[in-house]
Amino acid sequence: MKGGALLAALVLAAAASLLARPPVPAPAAAAPAAAAPPAGAAAAAAAPGAAQPVQAARPGWFDEVPRAAPAAPVTAADSMADARLHGDARMPPLAPAAAAGAGPSPAQLADPQAYRVYEARQDARVMAAFASAAQREVPRLQADVERARASGIPAAQIARVEEKIRRLEQLRREIAEPGAVPGPGQAP
Numbered sequence: 001m002k003g004g005a006l007l008a009a010l011v012l013a014a015a016a017s018l019l020a021r022p023p024v025p026a027p028a029a030a031a032p033a034a035a036a037p038p039a040g041a042a043a044a045a046a047a048p049g050a051a052q053p054v055q056a057a058r059p060g061w062f063d064e065v066p067r068a069a070p071a072a073p074v075t076a077a078d079s080m081a082d083a084r085l086h087g088d089a090r091m092p093p094l095a096p097a098a099a100a101g102a103g104p105s106p107a108q109l110a111d112p113q114a115y116r117v118y119e120a121r122q123d124a125r126v127m128a129a130f131a132s133a134a135q136r137e138v139p140r141l142q143a144d145v146e147r148a149r150a151s152g153i154p155a156a157q158i159a160r161v162e163e164k165i166r167r168l169e170q171l172r173r174e175i176a177e178p179g180a181v182p183g184p185g186q187a188p
Helices: 002-020 031-035 039-046 076-086 106-110 112-151 155-176
Strands: none
């Protein structure tokens, strides 16, 4: 329903803008030719019931758009070869570009102990992000449970969400306790 109303509004707006345009005067060179209709046209206009000549449309909305010259057809093989070499410009980036200095330094890459410390900091950052997201998500899930109870959702579905809340809370508590979650290279 909304799509049909939107389409109708767009068509109506386009028609109104097209009709609201002032007529464009004809070029001076075309004026004498247009002023003197052909002899057959005068005879056709005089005969009742005869077909009237079709008047050329005035330049308007679509005539103002410059048209590009038709390009030579591109074969599928050429298109694939170009995409293989240069990529597809329509493709979104796979991942956001990493900020400068986001990765390990050359010194950390050279020293295994320093790299382990770098990994531990990265793991701690990921765990803190998870705990923060879980802390924001739990109240929303609890509100969903209350709305579900009020609207008569089956108890089995509500129990699933309550179990999810319980597991999120448990993981958040484990992350908050130092040493509760095993780091890289440690046994669980």
